[in-house]
Amino acid sequence: MYTDKVMDHFSNPRNVGEIEKASGVGEVGNAKCGDIMRIYLDVEDNIIKDIKFKTFGCGAAIATSSMVTEMVKGKTIDEALEVTNKAVAKALGGLPPAKMHCSNLAADALHKAIEDYKKKLKSDSYN
């Protein structure tokens, strides 16, 4: 069902956790549907210095969350914005068709976190 890469990220997920004073936080999904992904960013000089996630969901949800954090850690915000759900799935060697829609939302969560960061930044600068 799942590729070895998925199983690796599922069983040894990278960057699990929270960031206390995060520069941005993004969440997608809802518990009713069985998937929630939350991503925490620590951004400095437009670079993702640290990234953590917390995910409630199936194997694919956890693996994509883990994968996306690895893909963008150390990257610039702009680079991170270019990462798509599809790219995450590809980096994992593919996902079962049934999982492509419902559980492949990690990039969305990341983008939401970046949005949140940008919003905060704006309000900061106006303060």
Added chain:
Amino acid sequence: MYTDKVMDHFSNPRNVGEIEKASGVGEVGNAKCGDIMRIYLDVEDNIIKDIKFKTFGCGAAIATSSMVTEMVKGKTIDEALEVTNKAVAKALGGLPPAKMHCSNLAADALHKAIEDYKKKLKSDSYN
């Protein structure tokens, strides 16, 4: 499917053959339906001195033919008339339900042969 008794009468049928100048001959069934039984009688003093059969048909048809000849050989005509298809089947230890109707006609053939004998007797006596 068949009882041992049926198989015995089928594989070692008693009284197969024809009687050349038979006192009476009876036939039932037809080739289209897959069963023909013909019974030849040699009657003397109202007693069935000899009886032979020829049968085209399934195992049950052959076994019932054989059995009926055994049952009435040496018996009087009246005794023979009391033998029913059912009695023949019973003497064989029973027949599969599907065979009770289609192939259990030996007593009918016997009765027809007796009828034929009686008719001949009548016409003989009037001659």
Added chain:
Amino acid sequence: MRRVYMDHSATTPVRSEVAQLVTGYFTETFGNASSVHAYGREARKGVENAREQIASLIKAKPEEIFFTSGGTEADNMAIIGTVMANRDKGKHIITTQIEHHAVLDTCKYLEGQGFEVTYLPVDDYANIDIGQLKAAIREDTILISIMHVNNEVGTILPIKEIGQIAKEKNIFLHVDAVQSFGKIPIDVNEMNIDLLSASGHKIYAPKGIGCLYLRKGIKLSPLFFGGSQERKRRPGTENVPGIVGFGLSAELAGKEMEVEIIRLTGLRDKLINGILEKIPESQLNGNRTNRLPGHVNVSLRYIEGESLLLMLDMKGIAASSGSACTSGSLDPSHVLMAMGICHEVAHGSLRLTLGKISTEEDINYVLEVLPEIVEKLRSMSPLFNSMEIDNREECSTCTLTK
């Protein structure tokens, strides 16, 4: 690695006595049971012997047993077969919200064919209310189809009471007994059951064989057409090896039932108690005592079933879940929903079903491994701790499907 199979409600291994018998019918007694010759007659003997073995387990007559390819086909044959053949008598069917899809989807199909179906709701323990059943009966009700044991939560439904009512009202009663057959006692006469479905692979017989018990005298339209096998009720070359295997497994199940019920009930309760004790915020789904021996279903909040199964699997433990991810739909198990369990809790459900091969060591192993896994998954879950309170509220306002 230790392997622990705890998914006996999904399927079972073929027991060795049965496997050996079946293999003999593969290579030696391989005839077509409809053939006249010795190969055929030997095969036929095996089939009729199996029919007796199965009939005797449920106190039916051999000629009331019709072999099918499994439980799904038997359920369809029972329901579609009776309502189509008795269409002139009425068009109303009563069933429950917690039936297997083999019953539910068949009823849905029949709704499209002009029949009307009442899906009885269930309580928190997945049990129906007899008063509601009585109230649902109409002049034109022709069939009641209610399962004996629910496959997801193990609840045993009151078939005897239901049978009494069906008999009084002169309505056919079909019982999906796929999960109870061979595991707890069934008496089709005492329980007034008119039709009953069973499946071999749930009781250590091969997959691909099942049967329908059809009370003598009840008209039934066949699902499909062909040769005159099974008295035209179910055409097609008889699956002789499957049939004899099913027969033997039924006989052995009957012999071992009393002892197995006690043994499996003990193991089950140890497992339930262990989980509820060791894992905080866990709950039992279904009833504590009115449940199939060997059947455990718990919800472990804040985590999702599929990832739980995968982690258990990595530790060699085979289990199942009512989470959406494993049901292949967006919603979690319709059974848990019907019981009023909210989505989040249903997503975190775990079914552990024991069987012949289960041992006390298996239970101990699960009780050792499961808490660690739950903790690991909860530590990843955004629902745990931080949102605990919120979520609880969200959950309690979950709209029930009832």
Added chain:
Amino acid sequence: MRRVYMDHSATTPVRSEVAQLVTGYFTETFGNASSVHAYGREARKGVENAREQIASLIKAKPEEIFFTSGGTEADNMAIIGTVMANRDKGKHIITTQIEHHAVLDTCKYLEGQGFEVTYLPVDDYANIDIGQLKAAIREDTILISIMHVNNEVGTILPIKEIGQIAKEKNIFLHVDAVQSFGKIPIDVNEMNIDLLSASGHKIYAPKGIGCLYLRKGIKLSPLFFGGSQERKRRPGTENVPGIVGFGLSAELAGKEMEVEIIRLTGLRDKLINGILEKIPESQLNGNRTNRLPGHVNVSLRYIEGESLLLMLDMKGIAASSGSACTSGSLDPSHVLMAMGICHEVAHGSLRLTLGKISTEEDINYVLEVLPEIVEKLRSMSPLFNSMEIDNREECSTCTLTK
């Protein structure tokens, strides 16, 4: 006693490679293919591998193969499934008079549901006339269902020509390939076949497993309802052991086909020639060359099939007959009737079908035993000698069912 099995068209023993594989799936790889855990995933792998093995034998795509419980179910699924799903396009079906009951009885059922069916007649060799097929096609014809090889007389029907016509006219073509699958080449694309039925137990796989090939894009209503197995086309827990066994037997059949065709054709012709030579008033039913390798059907006049089979059986020879007694009805085989063979001759028909386990010694043994048996039965027959001439005339005036 020597035992000679010559009823391979009825069923075959499970070959040892397959029996071994299947047994492993009984006791080791016993998971439910829909389960998430390792047991389930291993089972799933076996199922999908088998789907590829079977697809590759007929040049189909794996996703075009749907597993069923056998040939009868596949035939019903194909015919009922397509006409119900394509009802809006028309209501006319074309088939032949010599189909298996799984097709004929299904068509009869559909006639009761408002469909119209043309049953094409056949010639003395059980072959259809392509001109008659063309003439039978109507504006509202939606399905042509014609068998590849007739099970009773072994005739190979011109499926490629039929497929050409069906394609030109945009009509679905279903082929009952239960007797040809794995025995002679099939290419669903070259032959323009849209649906095809096959059955495992005819090619050394277990009974209770078969499949339907369904060309991608064709709509099909399922015969029954339940889980989402086989993409909802055929619900019910997958018969994993049967499926993997069928897969392997298909693959092996493909590998051995070329050699087996030559070997079985040789044995067949030796048997036919021997019988016709040694037994007076015997005739071959069906075509001399356009017939399945290993398939023999002769009529031995003045005797009846069942008693012939019983006598052969006592000598250890397993065969079958188209006589009424063995068909379970009052009439002999509808196939022989459709070929214009009269009742008496049909009652004396004998089918001897060879397979993997058949040897030259088997043929010699039959040629030694059969003439004696025929003589014995003829000596009991009131049709022989005395009525010989009469009977011939009666026979020649037999009304054909055509």
